[in-house]
Amino acid sequence: MSEFLPTGIQVAYLVAASLFIIGLKKLGSPATARNGNLLASVGMLLAVVATLLDRQVLNYEMILAGIAIGSLIGAIAAQKVAMTAMPQMVGLFNGLGGAASALVAIAEYWRLLGNASAIAPDSNISIILSVFIGGVTFTGSMIAFAKLQGIMSGAPIKFPFQQTLNILLLVGFGIASVYLLVSVPNPTVFLGIIGLSLVLGVLFVIPIGGGDMPVVVSLLNSLSGVAASAAGFVVMNNVLIISGALVGASGLILTQIMCKAMNRTLPSVLFSGFGTAEGTA
Amino acid sequence: MTESLIGALFVFVLASFTGFEVINKVPPTLHTPLMSGANAISGISVIGALIVAGDRSWNLSIILGLLAVVLATINVVGGFLVTDRMLQMFKKKEA
Numbered sequence: 001m002s003e004f005l006p007t008g009i010q011v012a013y014l015v016a017a018s019l020f021i022i023g024l025k026k027l028g029s030p031a032t033a034r035n036g037n038l039l040a041s042v043g044m045l046l047a048v049v050a051t052l053l054d055r056q057v058l059n060y061e062m063i064l065a066g067i068a069i070g071s072l073i074g075a076i077a078a079q080k081v082a083m084t085a086m087p088q089m090v091g092l093f094n095g096l097g098g099a100a101s102a103l104v105a106i107a108e109y110w111r112l113l114g115n116a117s118a119i120a121p122d123s124n125i126s127i128i129l130s131v132f133i134g135g136v137t138f139t140g141s142m143i144a145f146a147k148l149q150g151i152m153s154g155a156p157i158k159f160p161f162q163q164t165l166n167i168l169l170l171v172g173f174g175i176a177s178v179y180l181l182v183s184v185p186n187p188t189v190f191l192g193i194i195g196l197s198l199v200l201g202v203l204f205v206i207p208i209g210g211g212d213m214p215v216v217v218s219l220l221n222s223l224s225g226v227a228a229s230a231a232g233f234v235v236m237n238n239v240l241i242i243s244g245a246l247v248g249a250s251g252l253i254l255t256q257i258m259c260k261a262m263n264r265t266l267p268s269v270l271f272s273g274f275g276t277a278e279g280t281a
Numbered sequence: 282m283t284e285s286l287i288g289a290l291f292v293f294v295l296a297s298f299t300g301f302e303v304i305n306k307v308p309p310t311l312h313t314p315l316m317s318g319a320n321a322i323s324g325i326s327v328i329g330a331l332i333v334a335g336d337r338s339w340n341l342s343i344i345l346g347l348l349a350v351v352l353a354t355i356n357v358v359g360g361f362l363v364t365d366r367m368l369q370m371f372k373k374k375e376a
Contacts, residue, residue, distance in 0.1 A: 030308060052331065056336075059334055062334070063331060066354065069354075070353070071358045073359070077363075094323070104326060107345035114340070224323045227323075227326070228326040233289055245294075250304045252300075257312065261312070
């Protein structure tokens with residue numbers, strides 16, 4: 001919908017994307033890390049201001065109120081959190097980001113439904129992917145948060161036929177997605193895939209032990225990048241696609257580095273809960 | 282539409298390669314701050330949220346969009362602030 005943004009806004013997006021790349025690079029080295037974080041936050045501010053100047057964004061009062069509420073909650077949470085509780089805080093923030101990406105896709109689906117014409121297959125695929133990845137990131141991160149915070153036991157939760165259930169739910173998701181792609185838009189089936197995504201996120205994280213949660217948070221962080229990128233395909237916005245892909249890829253590399261530091265491999269972290277029960281926590 | 286989709290796919294793939302290349306040899310103390318900083322950047326979905334919440338009308342799309350604005354802003358603001366707090370402590374330790 002924002003394919004024909006004025007040039008100035010596109011240039012601002014380009015600068016923002018560059019700042020994210022430089023910021024990430026600098027975050028990897030102790031001497032420049034703080035500066036890198038600052039550069040990335042300037043990039044974000046630039047992207048937000050540029051978007052607000054867009055002619056399509058009219059709903060200023062409500063949006064500014066939303067930004068104010070979000071900033072306040074974010075700032076208070078960031079101030080109050082104990083240094084030892086950082087991984088779960090990142091997990092919590094990450095989950096909210098994933099939820100936001102999914103909500104963008106759901107909102108766009110609803111808007112397209114209102115237009116009453118058939119939804120183009122490429123929009124449809126982007127929306128389904130965004131809902132799925134965003135939904136899994138959201139509930140998965142919430143479980144990771146609960147485990148690290150001690151709200152939930154850190155022990156792996158396993159039950160009979162867990163893997164069978166996972167596969168059945170995934171197959172169900174696949175069937176529902178194909179149905180949405182080939183038939184007329186159907187809000188009930190769409191609600192179904194939202195629900196399945198949320199359930200799959202929970203099932204993905206509960207069999208993993210508390211000791212491995214930081215790695216899982218890192219992986220979910222990578223996923224939330226992919227979710228943002230998918231949301232970028234939904235609204236056809238380059239800065240979302242670039243930043244999301246950037247976080248998706250760098251997050252994956254970081255996850256592997258973290259696994260290596262713990263002398264583990266990623267598959268052993270993810271599937272230890274399924275196959276051979278290793279004591280990890 | 283298809284042409285813009287292909288263009289978007291190019292952007293996606295090239296940005297992914299950039300992401301792979303930008304991270305190398307991170308010291309273990311920086312793992313959590315880097316994760317947190319990257320997480321704040323993934324809050325970029327706030328831009329998508331602003332776009333879908335942009336219409337001046339009241340319907341479910343706008344409400345969902347506004348909710349997404351709030352959630353993504355928490356992610357962005359909280360994420361950057363928390364990263365800075367961690368890095369601040371890191372610096373003090375060195376001094």
